[in-house]
Amino acid sequence: xxxxxxxxxxxxxxxxxxxxxxxxxVPVAGPGQVLVRVRAAGVNRGEIxxxxxxxxxxxxxxxxxxxxxxxxxxxxxxxxxxxxAVMVYGRGSQAAFVAVDARTVMPKPxxxxxxxxxxxPNVFTTAHxxxxxNGGLQRGEVALINAASSGIGMAAIQVARWAGASQxxxxxxxxDKLRQLMPLxxxxxxxxxxxxxxDQVLAITGQKGVHVLAxxxxxxxxxxxxxxxxxxxxxVNIGRLGGKNAQIDLDYVALRRLRIIGVTFRTRTAExxxxxxxxxxxxxxxxxxxxxxxxxxxxxxPLQDVLQAxxxxxxxxxxxxxxxxxx
Numbered sequence: 250x251x252x253x254x255x256x257x258x259x260x261x262x263x264x265x266x267x268x269x270x271x272x273x274x275v276p277v278a279g280p281g282q283v284l285v286r287v288r289a290a291g292v293n294r295g296e297i298x299x300x301x302x303x304x305x306x307x308x309x310x311x312x313x314x315x316x317x318x319x320x321x322x323x324x325x326x327x328x329x330x331x332x333x334a335v336m337v338y339g340r341g342s343q344a345a346f347v348a349v350d351a352r353t354v355m356p357k358p359x360x361x362x363x364x365x366x367x368x369x370p371n372v373f374t375t376a377h378x379x380x381x382x383n384g385g386l387q388r389g390e391v392a393l394i395n396a397a398s399s400g401i402g403m404a405a406i407q408v409a410r411w412a413g414a415s416q417x418x419x420x421x422x423x424x425d426k427l428r429q430l431m432p433l434x435x436x437x438x439x440x441x442x443x444x445x446x447x448d449q450v451l452a453i454t455g456q457k458g459v460h461v462l463a464x465x466x467x468x469x470x471x472x473x474x475x476x477x478x479x480x481x482x483x484x485v486n487i488g489r490l491g492g493k494n495a496q497i498d499l500d501y502v503a504l505r506r507l508r509i510i511g512v513t514f515r516t517r518t519a520e521x522x523x524x525x526x527x528x529x530x531x532x533x534x535x536x537x538x539x540x541x542x543x544x545x546x547x548x549x550x551p552l553q554d555v556l557q558a559x560x561x562x563x564x565x566x567x568x569x570x571x572x573x574x575x576x
Contacts, residue, residue, distance in 0.1 A: 251275075256344035257290075257311040257555045257573070259303060266303025268311055270553040276341070276348040278323035283351045285335060289367035289549070290315040290343045292558050292571040293400065294488070311555075312343030313514075316357055316366035317575075326351045334359075338370040338526045343552065345575050350519070353526045358538045368400065368544035368570035369537065374529040375512075376404035379463050379485040381412060382528060383510045388413030390460035393450065393477060395419075395441070395470065398426040400545075400570040401487060403433060405463045407542050408533070410434030418453060420446055426568050433543070447473045458482055468492030475507060483508045545569035551576070 252275045260267050278284035291314040319333040329335070334357040339349030357366045379401075380386045392409035396402045397419035409417045410433070417434050420441040421427050427438035437453045439446050451458060458479035464470070469491030474484055475498075484507065502509070514522055536542045547567040550558040552575050562571050 254345035259308040259311050261303045261306055261308050266300040268555050275346045278321045278348045280324040282323040282348045283354050284321035284348050285317040285337055286320040287315045287317040287575045288363035290573045291367045297559050310341035310344050314338055314370035315342035316363045336366045336370050352523045355530050364546045364549050364572045365544045367572050368546050372400040372404040374526050375401050376408045377529040378525050379487050379512050380408050383512055384461040384483045384485045386412050386461045389415045391416040393418040393459040393462045396465035397421045398568045403545050406433045411536055429568050447476050450477045466491040468495040471495035478507055481506045485510045549574050
């Protein structure tokens with residue numbers, strides 16, 4: 250008899266997809282995989298954005314990260330045992346069980362609860378990939394993080410601090426949110442309610458600009474973001490909350506010798522994604538264990554209340570991650 254579980258399923262529709270909690274078969278750990286009993290799963294804005302274009306196909310199970318306990322080991326898997334508490338980067342994580350590549354499974358630090366652990370894999374992997382692997386942030390350089398109160402923003406602040414940035418500039422439209430974020434490592438908060446934020450950033454850096462900008466906003470701040478960059482500065486675009494089409498002065502880019510880098514996991518192969526997760530684990534698991542890095546959870550919702558979780562994310566009220574809990 251097939252064993253069933255609750256999962257957040259994506260359902261295609263003529264005007265875009267939707268999500269709903271459904272009963273689906275429990276997966277089996279294949280060769281090289283670990284079956285994890287999920288305790289909490291992260292919610293990410295990209296999952297909501299992707300639904301807008303989900304008009305064809307069979308849908309699937311949502312989510313890319315979770316925490317839980319090892320329930321079974323596939324053929325050839327070593328280094329884990331049944332019952333181990335783990336954190337996971339893997340698709341289909343918003344479910345009671347998920348089978349994932351063992352190479353994307355990380356030990357859960359004992360001081361983190363299930364919700365905090367579920368808030369680590371995606372945003373810290375993304376922030377590490379943007380700032381370190383692609384942005385090449387070096388000790389003593391200046392980093393700017395926009396959309397600072399988002400999950401990725403909060404992770405990027407901490408990664409920049411860990412990497413030895415001399416200044417960590419963070420922007421948000423909310424002064425209150427920036428005040429809450431200061432303990433994470435912000436040296437220079439900038440309230441970005443109008444275009445004066447560019448002048449503020451340049452003043453903070455002695456008119457030199459920032460070396461690496463982790464951008465989750467995109468088009469609406471693209472041109473001013475370029476003006477914030479130092480000579481040979483790097484803008485790493487992660488998200489496009491403010492749109493995807495922007496104008497660009499190529500002469501300015503050339504004269505300043507700027508680099509504009511786009512990052513996403515949607516076009517990476519499975520092996521490339523594994524490499525990103527392992528690079529993050531190599532550099533950041535130690536600081537996470539030591540309490541240098543801290544996943545921040547704003548609010549948790551039961552798995553069956555995924556629609557409320559999505560609505561809360563779209564309200565932009567959160568400071569940190571939103572997670573789903575699994576009974």
